[in-house]
Amino acid sequence: MLRRLDSRAAEFRSQLQDLLAFETSQDPEVDARVAAILDDVKHRGDAALIEYTQRFDGVDTNSMAQLEITQEQLQEAFERLLPQQKDALQAAAARVRRYHEHQKASSWQYTDEDGTLLGQQVTPLDRVGIYVPGGKASYPSSVLMNAIPAHVAGVPEIIMVVPTPRGERNDLVLAAAYIAGVTRVFTLGGAQAVGALAYGTQTVPQVDKITGPGNAYVAAAKRRVFGIVGIDMVAGPSEILVICDGSTDPDWIAMDLFSQAEHDEIAQAILLCPDAAFIEQVAASIERQLPEMPRADIIRASLTGRGALIQVKDLQEACDIANWIAPEHLELSVEHPQIWLPELKHAGAIFLGKFTSEALGDYCAGPNHVLPTARTARFASPLGVYDFQKRTSLIQVSAAGAQTLGRIASTLAHGEGLQAHARSAEYRLDEK
Ligand SMILES: NC(=O)c1ccc[n+]([C@@H]2O[C@H](COP(=O)([O-])OP(=O)(O)OC[C@H]3O[C@@H](n4cnc5c(N)ncnc54)[C@H](O)[C@@H]3O)[C@@H](O)[C@H]2O)c1
Numbered sequence: 001m002l003r004r005l006d007s008r009a010a011e012f013r014s015q016l017q018d019l020l021a022f023e024t025s026q027d028p029e030v031d032a033r034v035a036a037i038l039d040d041v042k043h044r045g046d047a048a049l050i051e052y053t054q055r056f057d058g059v060d061t062n063s064m065a066q067l068e069i070t071q072e073q074l075q076e077a078f079e080r081l082l083p084q085q086k087d088a089l090q091a092a093a094a095r096v097r098r099y100h101e102h103q104k105a106s107s108w109q110y111t112d113e114d115g116t117l118l119g120q121q122v123t124p125l126d127r128v129g130i131y132v133p134g135g136k137a138s139y140p141s142s143v144l145m146n147a148i149p150a151h152v153a154g155v156p157e158i159i160m161v162v163p164t165p166r167g168e169r170n171d172l173v174l175a176a177a178y179i180a181g182v183t184r185v186f187t188l189g190g191a192q193a194v195g196a197l198a199y200g201t202q203t204v205p206q207v208d209k210i211t212g213p214g215n216a217y218v219a220a221a222k223r224r225v226f227g228i229v230g231i232d233m234v235a236g237p238s239e240i241l242v243i244c245d246g247s248t249d250p251d252w253i254a255m256d257l258f259s260q261a262e263h264d265e266i267a268q269a270i271l272l273c274p275d276a277a278f279i280e281q282v283a284a285s286i287e288r289q290l291p292e293m294p295r296a297d298i299i300r301a302s303l304t305g306r307g308a309l310i311q312v313k314d315l316q317e318a319c320d321i322a323n324w325i326a327p328e329h330l331e332l333s334v335e336h337p338q339i340w341l342p343e344l345k346h347a348g349a350i351f352l353g354k355f356t357s358e359a360l361g362d363y364c365a366g367p368n369h370v371l372p373t374a375r376t377a378r379f380a381s382p383l384g385v386y387d388f389q390k391r392t393s394l395i396q397v398s399a400a401g402a403q404t405l406g407r408i409a410s411t412l413a414h415g416e417g418l419q420a421h422a423r424s425a426e427y428r429l430d431e432k
């Protein structure tokens with residue numbers, strides 16, 4: 001079922017390109033539909049939100065009040081959880097918070113030789129919107145991964161949107177919002193939710209930035225509203241790339257590939273390994289384990305469409321290919337992972353050693369699980385506290401500084417033919 005590729009085959013590069021073809025695909029039909037939805041939400045506000053939520057999520061409602069979840073309801077959802085669910089959610093939240101506290105940037109200033117003060121002031125965003133996906137599955141972990149960094153950054157208002165297909169609310173999702181300090185929650189999804197956050201409606205407040213993953217409709221909507229609001233990234237379907245030297249249990253590797261494939265029919269799962277016999281063991285394990293999986297259809301579609309078992313020359317070549325693919329998640333399931341780490345440059349997150357299954361990173365290791373996909377790890381980073389902080393430059397020029405800086409600025413301004421700039425600097429010179 002899974003295609004086998006061999007890095008020594010002449011057609012290997014083009015096969016790899018085909019496998020990753022999704023990277024550039026932006027469905028024009030989806031984009032056109034999203035454009036219409038955004039326009040409608042912008043002009044009709046709540047009325048449009050209610051109609052789309054009826055149509056796409058099958059929620060039977062005529063009122064925005066029914067699409068907002070109060071703080072009391074969030075707390076009640078938390079109280080309804082089983083004790084082990086409460087403990088797991090709180091343990092995950094504590095670990096995610098601790099990790100992200102390391103990312104918090106502080107303001108700084110220094111004074112130069114002229115007595116001029118220079119600095120950078122770091123401030124949190126005023127109000128952010130977090131999108132929590134909810135079409136095919138519910139993601140309480142994504143609530144934590146979006147809301148906690150915002151909270152650590154000091155954002156005072158966090159507005160969460162999450163679709164509730166057929167009106168079914170997930171207690172773990174609501175409880176996660178409760179413990180992560182979300183300010184308001186609306187049961188909205190897709191492009192209409194992104195539009196509500198970007199433009200604001202009679203009920204949903206307009207935000208400054210929208211973060212969080214979602215399907216093609218969410219991604220297209222985020223791409224379109226960028227500029228009106230900030231966005232974190234345009235995240236595509238989940239991806240996993242495993243580099244294995246053949247020393248890990250093949251059942252573990254097969255399940256690690258499943259773990260991302262089960263997110264979506266268009267998720268991606270790739271194994272790079274120099275050992276042909278081990279690849280066959282993983283293939284056999286996939287065939288054996290797949291029928292037991294509740295989401296077998298999704299996994300099969302994902303593995304067939306965007307999965308591959310690739311035999312490579314050696315681990316060095318595996319690292320080179322991995323850098324080219326720049327996957328969202330990279331498992332380095334080898335005996336001495338630290339030796340190979342310096343060879344890896346492009347990945348959203350790297351999971352070192354055979355005990356580090358990617359799934360632990362999805363829930364509770366601590367780092368963020370909202371990561372660059374579709375090869376964007378070549379230039380993008382995980383969602384973090386820095387996405388919820390911004391920087392403002394500070395300059396306080398002394399009288400002495402006005403002399404040195406004034407002369408430099410004047411010369412450059414004349415060179416650009418900008419008289420007002422030049423004079424503005426020259427007025428402050430002692431000798432004019
Ligand atoms: N990167 C991450 O951190 C991360 C985390 C969790 C999930 N994910 C990914 O997020 C995605 C979640 O997708 P999902 O679909 O389950 O949930 P979703 O919340 O992203 O999308 C559901 C919404 O899509 C809209 N929609 C569906 N069909 C539509 C149509 N025909 N026309 C217009 N709108 C339509 C509806 O408004 C619906 O509310 C998956 O690809 C999953 O892999 C990523």
Ligand SMILES: N[C@H](CO)Cc1c[nH]c[nH+]1
Nearest residue numbers: 139141142238239362369
């Ligand atoms: N693997 C997803 C990011 O690609 C995150 C997630 C949430 N729950 C399970 N997994």
Ligand SMILES: [Zn+2]
Nearest residue numbers: 238259260362
């Ligand atoms: Zn996952």
